[in-house]
Amino acid sequence: MRKISLANLDALFAAIAAEETLYLPQDTEKGAVYAEWCEGATLSNALNTVRSPKDFFFPQTENLMDFKVEGKSIEIIDTRKECEDFVIFGVRACDVRSFEVLDRVFLSEPVDTYYKNRRDHGVIISMACTRPAETCFCQTFGIDAAAPEGDIVCHKTEDTLYLDAKTEKGETLLARLSALTEECDTSAVEAQQALIRERMAKLPLANLSASDFGADKTMEFFNRPEWKELSQSCLGCGTCTFVCPTCQCYDIKDFDTGHGIKRFRCWDSCMYSEFTRMAHGNNRLTQVERFRQRFMHKLVYYPTNNDGLFSCVGCGRCLAKCPINMNIVKVMKTLGGKDNG
Amino acid sequence: MVDMKETLIPVVGVVTDIRIDTPDVKTFRVVTPDGKKAFDHMPGQCAMLSIPGVGEAMFSITSSPTNTEYMEFSIKKCGCVTEWLHSMEVGQQITIRGPYGNAFPVDTAFAGHDMLFIAGGIGLAPLRSVINYCRHYRDRYGKIDIVYGSRSMQDLVDYREIIEEWSKDAGVSVHLTIDREQPEWDGHVGFVPNYVKELGFSTDKIAILCGPPIMIKFTLAGLQEIGFDKTQVYTTLELRMKCGVGKCGRCNVGAKYVCKDGPVFRCDQIDELPDEY
Numbered sequence: 206m207r208k209i210s211l212a213n214l215d216a217l218f219a220a221i222a223a224e225e226t227l228y229l230p231q232d233t234e235k236g237a238v239y240a241e242w243c244e245g246a247t248l249s250n251a252l253n254t255v256r257s258p259k260d261f262f263f264p265q266t267e268n269l270m271d272f273k274v275e276g277k278s279i280e281i282i283d284t285r286k287e288c289e290d291f292v293i294f295g296v297r298a299c300d301v302r303s304f305e306v307l308d309r310v311f312l313s314e315p316v317d318t319y320y321k322n323r324r325d326h327g328v329i330i331s332m333a334c335t336r337p338a339e340t341c342f343c344q345t346f347g348i349d350a351a352a353p354e355g356d357i358v359c360h361k362t363e364d365t366l367y368l369d370a371k372t373e374k375g376e377t378l379l380a381r382l383s384a385l386t387e388e389c390d391t392s393a394v395e396a397q398q399a400l401i402r403e404r405m406a407k408l409p410l411a412n413l414s415a416s417d418f419g420a421d422k423t424m425e426f427f428n429r430p431e432w433k434e435l436s437q438s439c440l441g442c443g444t445c446t447f448v449c450p451t452c453q454c455y456d457i458k459d460f461d462t463g464h465g466i467k468r469f470r471c472w473d474s475c476m477y478s479e480f481t482r483m484a485h486g487n488n489r490l491t492q493v494e495r496f497r498q499r500f501m502h503k504l505v506y507y508p509t510n511n512d513g514l515f516s517c518v519g520c521g522r523c524l525a526k527c528p529i530n531m532n533i534v535k536v537m538k539t540l541g542g543k544d545n546g
Numbered sequence: 547m548v549d550m551k552e553t554l555i556p557v558v559g560v561v562t563d564i565r566i567d568t569p570d571v572k573t574f575r576v577v578t579p580d581g582k583k584a585f586d587h588m589p590g591q592c593a594m595l596s597i598p599g600v601g602e603a604m605f606s607i608t609s610s611p612t613n614t615e616y617m618e619f620s621i622k623k624c625g626c627v628t629e630w631l632h633s634m635e636v637g638q639q640i641t642i643r644g645p646y647g648n649a650f651p652v653d654t655a656f657a658g659h660d661m662l663f664i665a666g667g668i669g670l671a672p673l674r675s676v677i678n679y680c681r682h683y684r685d686r687y688g689k690i691d692i693v694y695g696s697r698s699m700q701d702l703v704d705y706r707e708i709i710e711e712w713s714k715d716a717g718v719s720v721h722l723t724i725d726r727e728q729p730e731w732d733g734h735v736g737f738v739p740n741y742v743k744e745l746g747f748s749t750d751k752i753a754i755l756c757g758p759p760i761m762i763k764f765t766l767a768g769l770q771e772i773g774f775d776k777t778q779v780y781t782t783l784e785l786r787m788k789c790g791v792g793k794c795g796r797c798n799v800g801a802k803y804v805c806k807d808g809p810v811f812r813c814d815q816i817d818e819l820p821d822e823y
Binding site: 269270272274277278279280281283285286287293310311313316317319321322340421422424427428454455456457458459461466468470473475480481482483484485488489494498501502505506509510 | 548550551552553554555556557558596598599600601602624625635637638639640641750758784785786788789791793794795796798799800801819820822823
């Protein structure tokens, strides 16, 4: 384990940014957002960013390919370029888990090369959460906010940043920063972890349980009458899917620039009525079905296909952002109430 | 990385023949610019066709894999992409990618069995691939029955091929029906599900159904009434798709993705899906 005084944090960021593009959470009028580090930028103290870091690997909009159309002829132009190395600093434990959730979708055969390109070139420096919020429930999904995953795992105390490399990528980067950091023991980190776990245990959602949900429970939950009431006020705005670090449904659309056709991939939402609309009809006609789809996917369908792994990470963004204050916690408490008091 | 094959990037296809099947169905023949098949497939699999600037959509491959020269797609005019396809002329280039999805188990579960094909309207399109596959490897299958119905005589897809080729094959019986009487029609009149019951097939067959959801529902019920088990009946589902490889999320039903886990399902497997297809 290495450490650096917080007074030298700028030097650390400058050293990283000298070779790789560095992104870190910075405060803006709209809350904390991941932004590129430049001289004078400061690390946000916010618990988490408004938008999740999924954009780094699965951007909201990306150009997949171009076409040149002339008369009856079409030329397909592969616009893929090797991504440059980049570092994301300060990713929380929940969001690091979201990368695993996305990996299982995009890196399974056939591999999504757009996603893999970015994933291969990104280094994740995670940060333990010293002040988890009342909307946090990562522990429901077996995530430890005191010990995130990541290429390098950081713990920030009042005066010191502790860095621990967990992967080859992380070791390479940390080795490069060795002149700025010094070797240290793990006692300060362990003390902080104990404190974090103590705080986690006191959170209002500390005892939220997902044990009733999981793989192969489709028929158990699909026809539950509660879906109707749960979804009654849903506006179908899709905010939950856009702030969600694991939502990965997408659309493919063409745009005629006047000089050629560009094909884009954009985030889409199962909450939208157009999502499943076909020439011969729509298999999810009302918001009840669309609402159900989102939660069934996170709590049952995804786990069925992924060794029981849930595709919710308990980041709490949807709890904070839903305009009608409906969210996955209420769904879980209503439908999987056995262990949820 | 960027040299890796990307499934979302298609290849160019050239439309070399357009056949008008019905007032709203045309069959398009597609090859690559150097005159070859874009890729190999098995009966039941699909391909993404697109016109850059208009859109991309999933279609079942109508031709049999035993056709080594080209692929065919029978397409009904019913949306943006299909309207554009219907306005094309021979020589037009499009893009094509695939094959996607599973296939009918023609070489395993179907081998050695009598086959009963039941289609309604454009539902014949995905079955034509299987029918011609079974006709090509005729000695691998028993008797073949084909029940096919449409709104009118003019709406029967592949009518010429049915009359001139399928009905003339030894061991192949074709049973056509149309919904309403027509002066020039001397064949059966009535809906497919009833006609299947009237024909009263022996139950030692594999049945394959494709057509409008309502037809599938009633035909399946009819088959069960005359003694078929759901494990003997196959169908192919259709939902909106964008990627074709189980990632974009559109065709997700229960834990399955119709584009990769389907589109072919045995009817007992469909029972395991929530009722949302």
